[in-house]
Amino acid sequence: MANEKKLSHKLQRYAGKIQQNRYMSAISNGLMSTLPFLIVGAFSTLFSALAWEPYQNFIAPVKGIIGLASTMTTGVIALYAVFFIAYRLAQAFDKDPLVPAATALLSFLILTPVETFDKVRALPLQWLGAQGLFVAMFVGLIASRLYIWIVDRNWTIKMPEGVPPTVVKTFSGLIPAILVAVLFVVISGLFMQTSFVTVHEFIYTYLQVPLEGLGGSLGAMIIALIIMQALWMFGIHGAIVTLAIVKPIWMSLDLANLEAFQAGAPLPNIIGLAFWYIFANYAPMLGFALLLVFLAKSKQLRTIGKLGLPGTFFSIHEPLNFGIPVVLNPLLAVPFIASPIVCAVLGYFATTIGLLPAPIGIYPAFGTPIFALGFIEGSWRLAAAQLVLIPVCMLIYYPFFRILDRQALEREREAQENSEQEGTAGINAGAVTS
Structure with missing residues (x-):
């Protein structure tokens, strides 16, 4: 435990240096400030390029005007x-x-x-x-x-x-x-x-x-996910630290997809920020939360699951990360790191073989609901893929969840027995006094 705390302090110090670096923060916050313009341009592209012939015939007289918003924002x-x-x-x-x-x-x-x-x-x-x-x-x-x-x-x-x-x-x-x-x-x-x-x-x-x-390679995505999740295990906001480094690259890949989509050309990239959001950011913790709510015998875990479940639909994972806790919990390290990687690998190969389309590259606003994001990124199939990945993540977490639940249940029983013993001792002491 002492070694874990020492390593955690070192990692927090290094991660803090990255987060507090003025130049890294300027890039990250500066790109974040472009979000309103990216959203306007993305929806303009989506509305002008929607592949439905009756709709295209309907907007034909004003298609150039709709596309102008995209040109003057993402363009x-x-x-x-x-x-x-x-x-x-x-x-x-x-x-x-x-x-x-x-x-x-x-x-x-x-x-x-x-x-x-x-x-x-x-x-x-x-x-x-x-x-x-x-x-x-x-x-x-x-x-x-x-x-x-x-x-x-x-x-x-x-x-x-x-x-x-x-x-x-x-x-x-x-x-x-x-x-x-x-x-x-x-x-x-x-x-x-x-x-x-x-x-x-x-x-x-x-x-x-x-x-x-x-x-833009799968290997880079996997490395980023390993670093991201490992940092979380030590109480460091892994997404903030990792995205500060990779966001500029992934955003440029997404923008290239968005420009290609607007031009009616094949999308050049699979990996990007949108890919990470769709495949690696929602299903893992949502699957874990569902296990806690519906299968946990421990009252503590079930209560934390109920509190954390609504947030997981909107990519808010802190209640579970710190409530279970996932942080500094070796038991959950394997599923916590493995589940987003498995989701990313499955999503990548499903896209490679043509089962899924590549995301069109819309920069998602924080808090976008899980299935809505799939539709926004261009296809109902992406939303369906998110749904399929939830039980996959539940299976990955399940063996570790059972151990966690059993340990929590034993602690609750011990606490109840101790409480009953203290109550009995108090009654006996009262009887002797009287």
Whole structure:
């Protein structure tokens, strides 16, 4: 037990460093801030691409207008991402975030090539959407941090007293914004002299594509799940820590699926954030909760199961994780780690052989009900798969649940016997006194 506590403290310390890292938090929170735009774009895509001929005939006159919402949200998601990542980083350094965020957006646009289409100069959507997401992350961090560094050295225009605060803020950000912009102009100019021509092409070719290939594999999903669940076993919120690292990769894979779905093309990716939500995030704990409610003989376990069951339909697992507890409970380590992995493997191979469709990549809002998520991701078959995985997880948990239930029942009987003995002793003591 002492060794377990020592290991738990070490893991909590390292996990805390990841969670508290300003740059990791800026990326994670910045991407989270794009959620409203992603949801608007996702539903726009869903409504415009629904494969039902009478419906398509009905919306034909306004299909372009419906699709416009998707183009201006998920289609240019890199613009929102660079702004919010820079914004969150500036907040982490206790700086007024608006100008650093706008400067980062300017820097991103400087790096984005302007192309000519039928004598019209325009920014290509190719680099403003999913393919520009990694550049957006780098630029958001670098531009915002550089802006903060310049401000901290007081390389700003000082205004005399009596000038309105709005004017002071405007001029104080002028020199930092200019210096940051000049740096990115130089970077863009240097890349124009290479075979890549743009930073976007370089980052996408040598970083984003390899990382997506690695992060989009079943092996990467399994490793992420092992780390995620193992951290939970030591009382650390495994999802927060792990997703801080893999979310950018999985989100870019989902966005590529969403763009392909909108274009009517085959979906390129199976693995992504949507895949994790559908297959690995709901069924394991929901199956365990059902065992507790309907098969537990222990009153304690049955009560905790009843309290925790409703939340598991909405991906809220903390009542079970800390109520049973799953945390620091070696007995439940095997099913807790194995069940989401089994679900992910089954979901992956069912998709590979064509039994299930790949998720279309809609970023699910936290608390989306389990079966609703399957329908939102494009198919009733995904919702049905979630239903099938629940008894699978119940079978995985069952042998360990029986031991847990028996141990809890024995503790309850011992507690009852001790209570009865204390009551009898009290009565006898009263009789002797009288």
